[in-house]
Amino acid sequence: MAKAPVLTPQADDFPRWYQDLITKAELADNGPVRGTMVIRPYGYGLWERMQAEMDARIKETGTQNAYFPLLIPQSYLTREADHVEGFAPELAVVTHGGGKELEEPAVVRPTSEMIINDYFSKWVQSYRDLPLLINQWANVVRWELRPRLFLRTTEFLWQEGHTAHATYEEARDFAAHIHRQVYEDFMVNVLAMDVVPGRKTVKERFAGAINTLTLEGMMGDGKALQMATSHELGQNFAKAFNTQYLSKDGRQELVWQTSWGSTTRMIGALVMMHGDDNGLRVPPRLAQTQAVVLAIKGDEAVLAKVREIGDRLKAAGIRVQVDDRTDTPFGRRAVDWELKGVPVRIEIGPRDLENGTAMLARRIPGGKEPVSLDTLVSLLPKVLEEDQALLLKQSRERRESRTTEVATIDEAVEVAGAGGWARIPWAVLGEEGEAKLADHAATVRCLVAEDGSVPDADDAPGNVAVVSRAY
Helix, strand or coil, X not given: CCCCCCCCCCCCCHHHHHHHHHHHCCCEEECCCCCCEEECHHHHHHHHHHHHHHHHHHHHCCCEECCCCCEEEHHHHHCCHHHHHHHHHHCEEEEEECCEEEEEEEEECCCCXXXXXXXXXXXXXXXXXXXXXXXXXXXXXXXCCCCECCCECXXXXXXXXXXXXXXXXHHHHHHHHHHHHHHHHHHHHCCCCCEEEEECCCCCCCCCCCEEEEEEEECCCCCEEEEEEEEEEECHHHHHHCCEEECCCCCEEECEEEEEEEECHHHHHHHXXXXXXXXXXXXXXXXXXXXXXXXXXXXXXXXXXXXHHHHHHHHCCCCEEEECCCCCCHHHHHHHHHHHCCCEEEEECHHHHHHCEEEEEECCXXXXXXXXXXXXXXXHHHHHHHHHHHHHHHHHHHHHHCEEECCCHHHHHHHHHCCCEEEEEHHHHHHHHHHHHHCCCCEEEXXXXXXXXXXXXXXCCCCEEEEECEC
């Protein structure tokens, strides 16, 4: 009788495969309130690595971290009409506290534009106070009707940046810089994810923004996932909160603003873009454990060598973990590390020790080969970089092979329904065609220029709409 697979095969049931992997790789569990989640240590370790890489890039722009309250007076959300309309269905509202009804209900933050702008209006007085560049790492709550771990949860973790500038051009350029030099650089060079940078349509842009820039990734089943967004807010919030500055020539001027964010959704993307039927495949530059050194048996000489190799790799700058839990069967431990997607396993037993070798198992391309113990320290950095590049290459090849140029709305619907992406001229699709796509569970993920760059306007000549189904 055939042994049952550890995970539901992707080809059989992709959503079930995803849920199996989240559970068996010990990334997260469902929380006690519908739509919430408990992020387990291994999953949180991935988020910490993402935080560290993102935070360094954000600070390179001159942005500083701060923190703002979780509870926001409900009246704040009425100050910007489009914003409150966009978020109203998702709000969680606190009406009682300390055993009494509150004089004014408080909203659990769905995003922080409103409360941060209240303080920007106090902090900005003169052109000397600009640009004001703030980021916060926090949690937010948006009441989710169809929750799915990491992808759509009622509470999730994120970073949200908020900035104020003297001119439209400065704000526009800063939003674009975050989009490309922070988000795209991180996703391509750390997450090894091929992403399409583009501009959201008017229908899809952030509530209260005048432009939204997005990065869209293709998951293993061909659906799209919005990875991160950067918004030009224009002066909409500045008008609502009367955020003005005294210019160099002595005039009171409204500021121009941006906001931008990325979330724990990236962990879900990591699973769906790089995972396979054996589990996760974590990009080496992201992995909190790049290599695990496993003792096959509890032989004292083997244990000593495993620990020595671990120390040598650590000294060489590799993030390594020693697995000397020989009271747990080796096969089970190997499967667990494979599920977790650790890029490299170094397996050592008594026979390997006699031969002066170890078995090197590479998670990303697959396969095993014996290697000399003496060459491990010099070999591993090269192996890890090769595997990082391979993941990005596979991600790009998937998108390119499953993207089709189409000339009609019906063709776009057909491609999206078959698990691919369609590229259709925006002049052909337009807002009417975009509305028709919704009848077939498809959306315009973004607009791109003919050459793949980000267009300067919604109706720029030659704009192409990228159409697909999405999470």
